[in-house]
Amino acid sequence: MRLRQKLVLLTTLSKGLMAGVLLLALPWAIEVFALRHTEARLRGELVKVRQRIERVGVTSFLRGQEEDQRLHYDLLEDEFIDLRRGGQLHPISRDTIATLPRRQQGEMVDFRVLRASFVHDGQPYTLEIGKSMESVEDVYGLLRSFAAYALVFAVLSTLLIELGVINYLLRPVDQIVQRLRAVQGPTPPPLPALQTSTWDFRYLDDTIQQMLQKIRTVFEQEREFIANVSHELLTPISILQNRFENMLQAENLPEEAETQLVTSQKTLQRLTATLRTLLLISRIENAQFARPDRVDIRELLGEVVEELDYRLLDQHITLRQQLEGTPTMAPANRTLLFTLFYNLLSNAIKYNLPEDGRIALTGAPQADGAYILVIHNTGKPIPAEQLPHLFERFRRFDDGRVEGFGLGLAVVRSVAQFHFIRITAESDEHGTSFTLRLPPPVSLSE
Amino acid sequence: MNVLIIEDDKALARELGLYLHNERFHCDFARTGREASEKLFVNEYDFVLLDLGLPDQDGLQLLAEARKERNQQASIIILSARGTVDDRIKGLDLGADDYLAKPYSLLELVSRMQAIVRRKHGVTQDTLSFGPFVLNVSDRTLRHGEQEVPLTKKEFDLLHYLLLHRHKVLTRLQLSEHIWGSMISDSDDRDSNFIDVHVKNIRKKLAPYDPGDWIETVRGVGYRIKTGPDA
Numbered sequence: 001m002r003l004r005q006k007l008v009l010l011t012t013l014s015k016g017l018m019a020g021v022l023l024l025a026l027p028w029a030i031e032v033f034a035l036r037h038t039e040a041r042l043r044g045e046l047v048k049v050r051q052r053i054e055r056v057g058v059t060s061f062l063r064g065q066e067e068d069q070r071l072h073y074d075l076l077e078d079e080f081i082d083l084r085r086g087g088q089l090h091p092i093s094r095d096t097i098a099t100l101p102r103r104q105q106g107e108m109v110d111f112r113v114l115r116a117s118f119v120h121d122g123q124p125y126t127l128e129i130g131k132s133m134e135s136v137e138d139v140y141g142l143l144r145s146f147a148a149y150a151l152v153f154a155v156l157s158t159l160l161i162e163l164g165v166i167n168y169l170l171r172p173v174d175q176i177v178q179r180l181r182a183v184q185g186p187t188p189p190p191l192p193a194l195q196t197s198t199w200d201f202r203y204l205d206d207t208i209q210q211m212l213q214k215i216r217t218v219f220e221q222e223r224e225f226i227a228n229v230s231h232e233l234l235t236p237i238s239i240l241q242n243r244f245e246n247m248l249q250a251e252n253l254p255e256e257a258e259t260q261l262v263t264s265q266k267t268l269q270r271l272t273a274t275l276r277t278l279l280l281i282s283r284i285e286n287a288q289f290a291r292p293d294r295v296d297i298r299e300l301l302g303e304v305v306e307e308l309d310y311r312l313l314d315q316h317i318t319l320r321q322q323l324e325g326t327p328t329m330a331p332a333n334r335t336l337l338f339t340l341f342y343n344l345l346s347n348a349i350k351y352n353l354p355e356d357g358r359i360a361l362t363g364a365p366q367a368d369g370a371y372i373l374v375i376h377n378t379g380k381p382i383p384a385e386q387l388p389h390l391f392e393r394f395r396r397f398d399d400g401r402v403e404g405f406g407l408g409l410a411v412v413r414s415v416a417q418f419h420f421i422r423i424t425a426e427s428d429e430h431g432t433s434f435t436l437r438l439p440p441p442v443s444l445s446e
Numbered sequence: 447m448n449v450l451i452i453e454d455d456k457a458l459a460r461e462l463g464l465y466l467h468n469e470r471f472h473c474d475f476a477r478t479g480r481e482a483s484e485k486l487f488v489n490e491y492d493f494v495l496l497d498l499g500l501p502d503q504d505g506l507q508l509l510a511e512a513r514k515e516r517n518q519q520a521s522i523i524i525l526s527a528r529g530t531v532d533d534r535i536k537g538l539d540l541g542a543d544d545y546l547a548k549p550y551s552l553l554e555l556v557s558r559m560q561a562i563v564r565r566k567h568g569v570t571q572d573t574l575s576f577g578p579f580v581l582n583v584s585d586r587t588l589r590h591g592e593q594e595v596p597l598t599k600k601e602f603d604l605l606h607y608l609l610l611h612r613h614k615v616l617t618r619l620q621l622s623e624h625i626w627g628s629m630i631s632d633s634d635d636r637d638s639n640f641i642d643v644h645v646k647n648i649r650k651k652l653a654p655y656d657p658g659d660w661i662e663t664v665r666g667v668g669y670r671i672k673t674g675p676d677a
Binding site for chain 2: 227230231234235237238239240241242243245246248249255258259262265266268269272306307309310311313314
């Protein structure tokens, strides 16, 4: 899961949790709030009524009623004021507030009632002020939905803001990855410093830069080492080879000596070939080759076959070629690819049947743009336990009749890796196949 | 012909000088870039054989220098053990006439020098003959009278090389160096035994036209073109 998604998930979950808790607590909180509010109002009204009684006396309230009670409802019968003479004279209790049922046109309706007792002109009075619970609930229903909307709005808007901020903050991650991906080969040009104010990303970027620098240094050192090795080893070999050649020039050289010189020369040649091939592999792995070409594989195979034709004829090997489509490698190094196919075909000849062998080159494009190419040859099967080591240096499938240095397939592997070609080998009693998966060609202009 | 051998390794320079001396070249030696500059300034050479790995100077730089001075006409052949991929391209870009990677066969070097001489002086011999056969270098054909003997590219090159050095026994190594020398990989197939296959094929192709064995096998050493009555 991506960090961005995780952060979004985290913030969404935490907000959801908080919103859930708030929404659960809301009815209770609103109810408490609404009741308090109602109480405060009732008390306010009580104070007003008391003040009025103080000012104008009780009688004006009670006049025209049954002598000792006045019950007054407002128009919608949401509220009432009930003033009574008498009642509890002793003791003068404190104000009480409670939810009480009241009969109203034959129905019992809940009211929030504030009851207060007071003494006026030596007479005890009881005053009740009530407000219907229905109207209270109306208010707090309204409050509740308003609060819920506000909550949802707050959650959504902060979520959006956070998403934007997360995106903005994490942008350097994409930039760093893009820059790393753009690195082609071991010696990329130095990258400009990353533009970010986040310390962590700068730290990461610095570390990557240092690492790239280290890789560059190591590759440079290896390059130098390869150059030194080739110089230091090839120069003495040169001396010997030239000396042998000079010695062979001599007139009236005994036949015996001549044969020995030629044999020594051959040994030296073998050393040279081994050394050159090892250096070639190192140079490929050291990325000293460019990939400037767009190679038509059919054409290239044609050249390789032409180069090896005399050996096919000599060993009476039939070559069948069936390539569908136009296999193309790009970007590629033509010379290296030539070597790759040359070595594979040369092996296919070398390890073929002694008589009437067959080689088949078959290939077909794949749906994903890649191309599968199979080089199959008849011949003695390669033991299964040898197959995984086939491409290693100096590993040689040795059946005693073929001479080689065991580096041909190691070169094949390094060239294949250099070109992102996947290569596998299978072998059974019918023969041996090398399967190459050529990656889709990339246009050079891109 | 005057040759300047710029090579810091004494033993190598000696072997090279010896062979060239036998081939009737007059050799001069320089072991450092400075020494080479001085000699190039004073003397005129037909050939400059340049080792790129000099102790005091990059050989490629010297190459550019040599091209400017009085040795503009000299043919420059780079002999290098560095063998980096760029060296060959850079060297040829800077005006070298040829490039050989060490170790090379001295015969191949001399052959290339002779080829340069023939090219420069326009004395290309168009045809080489042995017995009843005529090898035409310009259209790359082998003829027996009016009939053309079909040869592959490699077979032609091999025969041509043997003819250029008639009287000499060429070892399989010298032949394979010439035939496959340009391949960057010394795969197992530089194995000089494959020369035998080529020679066998050439003999097979010549046989219907003439019964004589024109390519002589010198046991243990290599091959030689039999000197025909016309040689």
